[in-house]
Amino acid sequence: MTTTIESPDLIEPEEPGGPDGHGHGELAHEEAHEHHGPHGILNWLTSTDHKVIGKSYMITALVTFFLSGAMALVIRAQLANPTSSLVNFQTYNELFTMHGSLMLYLFAGPFAFGGLANYIVPLQVGAPDMAYPRLNALSYWLYLGGASMMTLSFVVAGGAASFGWVAYAPLSNSINSPGAGTDMWLMSLGLTGFSAIFTGVNLVATIFYLRAPGMTMFRVPIFSWNMLVTGILILIAFPVLFGAVVMLFCDRHFGTHIFSVQGGGVPVLWQHLFWFFGHPEVYILALPYFGIVTDIIPVFSRKPLFGYRGMVFATLSIAALSTGVWAHHMFTTGVVLLPFFSLLSYLIAVPTGIKFFNWIGTMWGGQVSFQTPMLFSMGFLFAFLMGGVTGVLLASPPVDFMTHDTYFVVAHFHQVLIGTTVFAGFAGFYFWYPKMFGRMLSERLGKLHFWFLFLGFWITFMPQYLLGLKGMPRRIADYLTTNGWTGLNQLSTVGAFIIGFSFLFFFVNLVSSWRKPVAAGDNPWDGGALEWFTSSPPPHHNFTHLPPIRSERPTWDYNHPEHRKDESHGDKRHREHEKETETVGASS
Amino acid sequence: MNAFTNGSPTPLSDRDRTAADTPETPAAGRRWKRWAAGLAVAAPLVLGGCNFYPSYGASRGSTTQGQDTFKLYSGMMTTGIIVGGLTGLLILYTILRYKRRSETMPKQFHESIPIEILYTGIPVLIVAALFFFTVITENKVDATVPFAAKVTSTGSPVVDVKVTAFQWGWRFDYPNDNVSVSGDVTNGPQNHGPQMVLPYGQTVQVTLVSNDVIHGFYVRDFNFSRYALPGVVNVFDLNIVRAGFYPGQCTQICGLYHSEMLFSVRAVSPAQYQSWLQSEVASGHTMKRTPEPATNTPPPYDHVTHSNALAAPASKKGSL
């Protein structure tokens, strides 16, 4: 197990069921199973390989993304004029509920932790698969069930859920929302909730126990670090959501009165439970995407990450704080302790700021090239900066009183969410696509995608801040000509369609990469983490051999031996301790 | 608002000009002096006047509470623009400055503890300051006249209004004067829903409740919103500062006709308010006579007829 640090020779990867003999039993079994298993589509469907499951997750999540994006365009078209008659009130309410629900529960999270992380994390930590491959497969199938359930609720009698993605009681009870659509919405949350929990378990176990020899915790790439923290947050947040969903279901069907005043219940309890899940959820959605950008920027700057430890510290403190700020979504209820939740919310700005400066510090003094993944990462920086600044304003209860439930908030959370899930999400997609499929995407089409998206993004969401300040509430299907909101709404709609248009370049790019493939090679971007060491796409159990791991960029160290000296944090003392740490890391 | 006009540089008289101390280039010196004088007049006016608080698209507030909130908002927005702007410029500068120009390998540095401490410490100070101002404003906005003070107060008595939000309308009860006004979505949006008439220059204490689902009481010009939450009685004070028509609307999704749940506030002088109360009593808008609006029974909704029938004139009202 101990590796010779000074030699650049390759080492054998840790075999499944390796020397320490425990923890990998299931893996060893899976391997045998895979090799003799079925082929073709059946192989795909029954696979427990994290790469296959990751791709299935990504494809499903992207389908929900485009479905939900199409709904957003219908909503925007409806709002383009004050008395538009494109959809009626009921359909409008269903549309924004489904748009938000699909985006948050079925796209943003699953795309990151079920898709990208599932595929990339085992590669980054040098593991042959996730810790529990069958649980991983179960997670995907639950997710697919949840996604289908949510989407299909549109066609049942009474239509889909129509109370917004937060389902506040008592609007979501059986009197106000009697339809089966609501029950399907709840069941979908149950299913995807469990799929998230299983993936969370898998991520935590994989990162803690399946790291390659030599990979100490402080050599785990930041994307995987963030996925570890995300996994922990999932385990904190999703069980609470599930509990709340079960309670609401009981209220609806079994005569309990947990959330109804008439029976002695407390409606606002739903909000507490929901947001105790909901705010950590915001970071479950954000941390993976922070991780993506943190992995991309050093590669395209040809430098190591600036402030690696600061980054880990920032991620941990964001996660810790995120469990104590839930009631900042409830400032206007009049029943929460304002200063406490305000202070903690403000404090989150500090670690987030640290991240920004670390990203800038990484580019500082580098040789920064702006290929598509880097361009999207820059889009993320600007979008998230704007959304983050307005987020700090909302941490102030009086300012929240004046903007709550108006388009100001809609603009804020879209800038944050699109910054992360779309800009950073597609940065990751463009970055890792060559690894996953062994072929390149066109730079020209990628850049066109970026610039149209970037343009559309600002045109769509900047006017919405003004709309909010001019008093336009969210979740309304029409407004009065005399409100004076028409022009800004039309601008916003134009922007939304530019965003929609930008994705045409993405589709063309995908299609042409299959029609006229350009081979990617193992490491097209000169990446530093372990995933760039293996072939593209990686072989069945990921690695045939591994480089020695003495920093968070083992592949880079291996390819640039002349710069190795600067690694190990340039600290001589540190290097002397290296051998010791190595052994500890390997036996953990 | 007058800061710009008052503060524009005042032209100096000829006598001042000749008296002006002249360095090498007399003209330049004079110009400098003139600007200095202008600035000396303008700066305090600009800084002290209302332009110290740019509006950034928001209402400056028509209640004292709304004005306080506005000032906090404006100050925070200015801070946000400065901090966010500097960060954005720094990113832009880094992008342009370190764009790849050659294939040489840059220096591989990892960290710089002093700089990292700096950019942890400064944000802590900024948010500490923001939190400080937040708490001050929050206490002002949230302050309510306590019940004991209300009954004994002389001079400017507190006006009590009970606001009941329901699917989909509002009822405004004036318990001390036995007046009740209500209206719902069937009235159509033309007159912006039921109207709450209030006096300016007096403290108005609103008691906000809901008997069905959650609604949001929101008036843009008051820079304020609060949930009408079943099972909770929310109380807040409004001190309206000037006469006016202030549109309001429900901001929390409350079902089918959430979009149409409008209301308005009309602020009048205390004398006009008294005569309005009397005319309401005379026309029978008393609390006993206004029936409790039916709640939790959605009006039959026609999935074929378009919702915007609501926006159409009276003839369509029946279809609700």
Ligand code: HEM
């Ligand atoms: C791609 C461009 C997008 C456009 C044009 C768009 C547009 C909209 C619109 C018009 C609404 C309705 C606002 C309202 O009526 O209150 C909305 C709501 C929402 N959107 Fe988006 N959206 C986009 C992308 C996203 C993404 C990527 C996410 C999350 C990852 C997202 C999450 C939400 C959420 C959570 C809501 C609130 C739903 C609710 O009120 O319950 N959106 N969006």
Ligand SMILES: [Cu+2]
């Ligand atoms: Cu939150």
Ligand SMILES: [Cu+2]
């Ligand atoms: Cu409403």
